[in-house]
Amino acid sequence: MKSYKFLSVLRNSRRAVFEFPDLVKILNKSEGYTKVFINRLVKKGLLFRLEKGKYFIESNPFLVASNVVFPSYISFLSALSYHKLTTQIPNTYFVVSLKQRKEIRCNNTSIKFVKFQKHRFFGFKREILNNKFLFVAEVEKAIIDSLYLPKYCPIQETFFALTHSNLDLDKTLNYALRMRSDALLKRLGYLLELKGVDISTRTKKGLTGNFVKLNPFSPSTGVKNRKWKLIINEVLE
Numbered sequence: 062m063k064s065y066k067f068l069s070v071l072r073n074s075r076r077a078v079f080e081f082p083d084l085v086k087i088l089n090k091s092e093g094y095t096k097v098f099i100n101r102l103v104k105k106g107l108l109f110r111l112e113k114g115k116y117f118i119e120s121n122p123f124l125v126a127s128n129v130v131f132p133s134y135i136s137f138l139s140a141l142s143y144h145k146l147t148t149q150i151p152n153t154y155f156v157v158s159l160k161q162r163k164e165i166r167c168n169n170t171s172i173k174f175v176k177f178q179k180h181r182f183f184g185f186k187r188e189i190l191n192n193k194f195l196f197v198a199e200v201e202k203a204i205i206d207s208l209y210l211p212k213y214c215p216i217q218e219t220f221f222a223l224t225h226s227n228l229d230l231d232k233t234l235n236y237a238l239r240m241r242s243d244a245l246l247k248r249l250g251y252l253l254e255l256k257g258v259d260i261s262t263r264t265k266k267g268l269t270g271n272f273v274k275l276n277p278f279s280p281s282t283g284v285k286n287r288k289w290k291l292i293i294n295e296v297l298e
Contacts, residue, residue: 062088067098068107068118077124077193081114112165119193126154126172127196129165133158134185134196137175137213140203146222155213157182157198157206175213184236200226201233208237208252209245216276220252220297234260244273251275251289255297261288 070087071079079087085095099116102108109117117125123143127135134140137155141147153171161176184202188195198206204223207214230253237249246264253260268290274281276295283294 062090064098064102064107068102071108071118073192075189075192075194076128077119077121077195078111078115078117078128081116084116109168111167119191120168121191121193122154122167122170122172123197124190124193124195125167126156128194129156129172130158130160130162130174132182132196133174134198136185136198136203136206137210138207138215138218140198140200141207141214141218141222143197144200144203144222144226146200146203146226147218148221149218157185173213175210181209181240183239199232201229201236204228205233205236205240205245205249208248209240209242211248211277216248216295217297220255223252224256230258230260234263238264243269243271244277247273247289247291248275251286251291251293252297254289 067088084099085092088095088098099108103110109120111117111125111129123135127133133156135143135154136157138147138149139151139154142149142151152169153173156172156174157177158174159177159179159182162174165172185196185198188197204219207219237246246268250260250264270290272285272290272292274292274294279294281292281294283292286293
């Protein structure tokens with residue numbers, strides 16, 4: 062198979078990341094021949110090596126990040142960026158997966174993996190971008206994930222997304238309850254209340270009496286919101 066035909070097959074595939082056995086099958090040659098063939102394409106800049114045994118041709122970082130591991134999905138600030146609900150331009154792409162793995166460098170960006178337990182692994186969809194499969198959190202789940210682990214999305218950015226999106230409130234609350242996180246429910250309840258939405262009657266059974274910080278990475282100074290048992294240690298605009 063000629064190089065141009067081989068590359069055309071990759072471009073027309075719905076997949077964004079290919080493992081070496083996939084390339085052997087497409088080329089229909091021995092592993093040794095395929096290795097030499099692939100190395101030549103990589104040296105010419107026609108194919109890119111993501112890590113040992115994995116390659117990509119479509120350089121869109123959303124596509125690459127969401128296809129390194131299966132199953133997985135883009136979430137947190139990265140998903141908000143994809144949904145155009147943040148003004149920040151990410152150089153790190155956060156991927157939720159069921160297994161922990163090391164960060165990967167891809168061109169000038171990083172792909173970081175966040176391990177979730179199985180009961181928290183939901184709320185994402187498969188979309189088509191540049192003719193490739195993309196796995197990304199729904200807006201509601203991106204917000205919920207971000208409130209669960211603010212380490213991967215600043216509270217201010219999550220509040221911006223919550224305020225500017227056409228949020229499905231019932232879906233958002235159901236997703237929050239499925240996460241089984243006291244701190245998450247408190248943060249969500251407070252942020253929604255700033256929007257004039259009160260979910261306290263639907264969440265009070267899931268809340269403890271312990272105070273948690275709105276922003277877990279800022280000092281514990283600020284007004285205590287006794288309704289949500291939340292230390293308001295960040296001003297939201």
